[in-house]
Amino acid sequence: MSHALFEIQDLHVAVEGKKVLNGVSLRVNRGEVHAIMGRNGTGKTTLAYTLMGHPRYEVLSGKIILDGEELTALRPEERAKKRLFLAFQYPVAIPGVSVASFLRASLKSVRGAEVQPAQFRALIREELKGLGIPESFMTRSLNEGFSGGEKKRLETLQLRLFKPKMAVLDETDSGLDIDALRIVSENLQDYRNSDRGMLVITHYQRMLNYIKPDVVHVFGSGRILESGGPELAIKLEEQGYEWVQGA
Numbered sequence: 001m002s003h004a005l006f007e008i009q010d011l012h013v014a015v016e017g018k019k020v021l022n023g024v025s026l027r028v029n030r031g032e033v034h035a036i037m038g039r040n041g042t043g044k045t046t047l048a049y050t051l052m053g054h055p056r057y058e059v060l061s062g063k064i065i066l067d068g069e070e071l072t073a074l075r076p077e078e079r080a081k082k083r084l085f086l087a088f089q090y091p092v093a094i095p096g097v098s099v100a101s102f103l104r105a106s107l108k109s110v111r112g113a114e115v116q117p118a119q120f121r122a123l124i125r126e127e128l129k130g131l132g133i134p135e136s137f138m139t140r141s142l143n144e145g146f147s148g149g150e151k152k153r154l155e156t157l158q159l160r161l162f163k164p165k166m167a168v169l170d171e172t173d174s175g176l177d178i179d180a181l182r183i184v185s186e187n188l189q190d191y192r193n194s195d196r197g198m199l200v201i202t203h204y205q206r207m208l209n210y211i212k213p214d215v216v217h218v219f220g221s222g223r224i225l226e227s228g229g230p231e232l233a234i235k236l237e238e239q240g241y242e243w244v245q246g247a
């Protein structure tokens with residue numbers, strides 16, 4: 001039997017001794033985009049951090065499986081090597097490390113081989129153009145002093161460079177202006193293909209106009225309460241979460 005591209009099995013997670021995830025299960029097949037929506041504080045970002053392998057998030061039980069390989073006990077960089085990518089609601093700044101050296105080092109780590117400077121420059125130039133990022137960004141410190149929208153564009157750049165099998169995006173659309181939302185969304189949509197999967201955490205339906213999800217999940221009390229097609233996102237936008245059992 002063929003396996004799902006990405007699978008979360010009955011995941012229970014505690015943060016600082018507090019139980020936050022209460023049995024998350026999810027299957028993303030190759031080529032699928034899933035969206036997660038849900039009220040504030042229901043555990044969506046906790047899920048994203050847990051998938052990344054952040055040490056603060058304690059997996060009490062359950063499994064995370066990418067392409068048939070279990071990742072649950074792996075360190076974040078090992079997960080990245082297996083081509084799981086996570087973009088964050090609050091990207092961290094790393095003073096003193098330029099965007100270019102960060103990207104080149106990360107690319108080397110993901111690929112497991114050195115990327116020649118000339119090759120790297122050519123690769124980057126193309127992507128910067130597509131995302132409307134000035135080349136001068138490359139010499140700045142990672143995320144330091146970047147505006148919200150600029151950070152999100154850089155995340156999208158990383159996704160396009162690292163070419164993960166599975167990408168988890170936590171509120172990539174927050175803080176983007178109208179044009180940036182379109183540019184970032186179109187780049188994500190363009191990234192989509194029949195081998196890759198995406199899990200998009202968002203509060204609003206607007207990004208889903210560009211990246212049409214195959215499945216929409218409603219998150220509440222640290223688990224998935226309801227799943228449906230793209231029409232579910234529209235219903236939530238119109239009616240809120242009131243009608244969802246347990247939300």
Ligand SMILES: Nc1ncnc2c1ncn2[C@@H]1O[C@H](COP(=O)(O)OP(=O)(O)OP(=O)(O)O)[C@@H](O)[C@H]1O
Pocket residue numbers: 015016018020038039040041042043044045046047056089
């Ligand atoms: N490091 C932490 N220490 C203590 N509590 C935490 C920590 N991280 C998360 N929590 C708690 O876990 C719950 C879920 O938080 P989380 O950030 O996952 O929610 P969310 O669904 O992403 O919300 P939002 O829509 O506002 O981004 C919240 O009650 C939050 O306060």
Ligand SMILES: [Mg+2]
Pocket residue numbers: 044045046089170
């Ligand atoms: Mg969040």
